[in-house]
Amino acid sequence: MxxxxxxxxxxxxxxxxxxxxxxxxxxxxxxxxxxxxxxxxxxxxxxxxxxxRRRRQVNGNLAAGGAVVPGDGVLQSTESIHAAGDGRDQQSPRQNISTASPQTYASSPRRLRKTAAPPSRGNFEDRNPADGQSGVDTDRSNVRNDTFQIPHSTAMHLIHLFFEKIQPWMPMFHRPGFLKFCGQRLNACDEDALRGLDLEERLLFLAIFAMSARFSTSNATSETKAPDRGERFATLAKKTYDVARDELEPSLTFLQGCVLLAFYYYTSGLCAQGWVIVGVCARMSYALGLHEIDGAEHDGDGDPTALEWDPIEVERRRRTWWLVWELDCFGSTVLQRPFAIDQRRWAVRLPMSDGAWFGGRLEHCELLTWEPGQIWRALVGMGSHDERACFLVANVLLSLVVDRCQQKKGIALEEKITLENDVNCVLLALPPAFDLTTQSPMFDNTSFGRCNWIIGTHLLLAASACLAAGIKVWDGSSPQLQSNGLNHMLRLATVIRNWSPDYISLAHPFLAYALAPILGSEPPSVRSSPPYPSFYNLATLVQRRFAEKWKVGDIAIDIGALREKTDTAPSETCPDLRDSDLTKQYPLYFSSFYKPHDPASPDDEALSKDCRPSTCSTQALAVVAPYSSLLDCSYTT
Structure with a gap:
């Protein structure tokens, strides 16, 4: 309207x-x-x-044309378009839950915190306000006039695929409660399972479908590459997001849908669209108070209502916050930009294990100390089934190392030594299940999620050790890598040897990039050694396994190949390498060309080169102030 x-x-x-x-x-x-x-x-x-702002129902269903119906138990595209039915209004007040009830995933609180500033809706460029408003109205009209249908059986098939293939590395949902929620909200008696859903619920399900469709064995999608099978759902999810951003207050369900959509974009390659949505996720998380979910219990400064919530609901919020942090950490690390989430101003415990969460058992989770020399203490006394929490500790350590790598003037030698020691402290503090020298992880269809966390933790620690060795110190001395370059490669080979090839594509897709800091950072003496080609081929084959399902695998391979060229052809003699899209989009891996704050370093043009014309509203992009330079481009599927 x-x-x-x-x-x-x-x-x-x-x-x-x-x-x-x-x-x-x-x-x-x-x-x-x-x-x-x-x-x-x-x-x-x-x-x-x-x-x-108010809760809205969309009379009709979203689509870009055509319907999705099952054919022999698979996805099949047809040309039939059915008229949409009337939506139904439903409003669920916030309430405490003591079991994994579907209400956990129903409508979340709508009010903003009193301390949260209202989000900006303007543009960063001078324009006629009337033009911007007309564009929003046009987007709404287009959404309501579109139709999209997906049968209940197909929807549930994709949801189960999500829990089998995606949830193990992106543990967002309480599976028993969410499946009950699906049984109540998805329309089983209609040809369209999404009929009558709220905007935030529609966004959530479409984003789930976009992530899980790559694992579908549908005959209709057999001719489409697995990484591209979710594009249709992602396009529809983006349309829903554009309308929801203008009409809905922040809610946990809305945030989770945005997180899923952001993961889809980031696992398809860095782009402006994903960067902006991650910024929206960070600000929405602050508006919902997720950054202080455990603050009241720890120091009394957090949200006092959090103490009244059921542990299942608290854990749901806690896990959502950590996923938002992962997105922010990944994008800021690869692009070498400041983090949107201030690590010094939030109090959120590490997530508990899935078994404890699904079983309703309250486990004590530690609060991290974000200081060099203290991170490993969160691992002391950690149970043997907290593989995900150990992975997050390693990821936090990597983020601290990357932050110090971006310091223009360098850091104190003592701090650099502390960070290097932290890698070994974390290794020593890990539970016995993480010991790769005495036992290999036992991969199977039920344990691959935990085993992939173990492998991923070691990959992040290997990347941290490699990057920490190259941190610049205040006296301007060059880092000495010659003595330990081969050790980094040997550590990487040990980790990969314990990784079952059949389950690599089911691990966290961002791990495909974790191999790149190690490959290409070795000194010439290591690169010229006879074993080096075998190390390089070993890592490339792992990235190819990721490429079977995720676009990031191919991108990581291209980064490695280009890094090989940069060593043999310096930027001064080969300027076309400096102008490569990869060197601008992924500056972390091409420090020989660019420094983080060098005037010659790539700006947001790095993202625009990989972006196609945008269909999202300018008003939706304009909400994230620090990302104003991205308004000239975005990415759509």
Whole structure:
């Protein structure tokens, strides 16, 4: 529904700020058709209001044309389009739960925290407000006029694929409670399982389908490469996201849908679209108070209502926060940019094991100390089934190392030594199941998730050790890698030898990039040694396994191949390598060309080279202030 202007005499008693005043966070006087600030300071003749945020139902179903129906138990595309039925309004108040009930995944709290500033809705470029508002109305109209149908059997097939293939490395949902929620919310008596869902629920399911479709054995998708099979669902999820961003308050279900969509984009290659959505996820997490979910218990400064929540709900929020942090950490690390989440200002415990969460058993989870020399303490006393928590500790250590690598002036020698020692401290503090020298992980269809966490933890620690050795110190001395370059390769080979090839593609896709810091960072003496080609081929074959299901595998292979060229052809003599899209999109791996804050380093153009024309609304992108330079491009599937 579009906004309508009002005369000063007819405006409501509750004055609402116009879009321009919201963008600049000015004190709008609420006058219409133009407020005082827009009239006198901006020179505008008219103000525009944003439609009141409220829960909406979409009469009809989203699609880009055609329906999805099962054929012999598989996905099959048809040309039939059925009329959409009426939606039904449903509003679930927040309530405490003591069991894994479907209400856990129903509508989450709608109100913003009083301390949270209202999100900006303006653009970063000068434009006519009327044009922006018209664009939003057009997007809404297009969404409502589209139709999309997916039968209940197909929807449940993709949901079960998600829990079998995706949930092991992205443990977001409480499986028993979520399956009950699906049984109540998905329409089993209609040709369209998504009919009547709220916007946030529709986004959640479409994003789930986009992630799990790559593992479908459908005859209709057999001619499509596995990494591309979720593009249709991702496109529809993005359309839903555009409308939901304008109409919905932050909620946990909405946030989880955004997290899934962001993971889809990031596992398809870094792009502006994913970067912006991750920023939205970070700010929405702050608005929901996820950053202080354990603060009240720890120091009394967190959300006091968190103490009243059921442990199952607390863990759901805790896991969502860690996934948002993973997205922010990954993008900022690879792009060598500041983190959106301030590690010093949040108190969230490590997640408990799946067995404890699904069984309703409350386990004590540690709070991390984000200081060099202290990270390993969170592992002391950790149970043998907390592989995911150990992986997060290794990821936190890697983020600290990367942060120090980006310091222009370097760090103190003592801090560098501490970080190098932290890698060994974490290795020594890991549970016995992580010891690869005495026993190999036993991979099978039930244990591959835990085993992949073990392998992933060692890969991150190997990358941390390699990067820590290259950190610049204050005296400007060059890091000495000659003495330990071969050791990094030997450690990598030991980890890969314990990795079952059949389960590599079911591990965290970001691990495909974890091999790159080790490959290509060795000194010439190591590169010229006879064993080096075998190390390189071993890592490349692992990345090819990832490429079977994830686009990041092919990208990681290309990065490794280009790094080999950069060593034999320096940038001064081969400028075409410096202009390569990969060197600009992934500056972490090409430090010989660019430094993090060098004036010659790539800007947001790095993302635009990989982006196709955007279908998302400018207003949806404009919510993330630090990412204003990305407005000239985005990515759609």
């Amino acid at each position: 579009g906004n309508q202007t009002k005369s000063p005499s007819s405006r409501s008693h509750t004055l609402r700020a116009c879009l321009e005043c919201r963008r600049t966070q000015s004190n709008c006087d609420g006058a219409r058709p133009v407020c005082g600030i827009c009239l006198h300071e901006k020179g505008l003749s008219r103000c525009w209001l944003r439609s009141p």
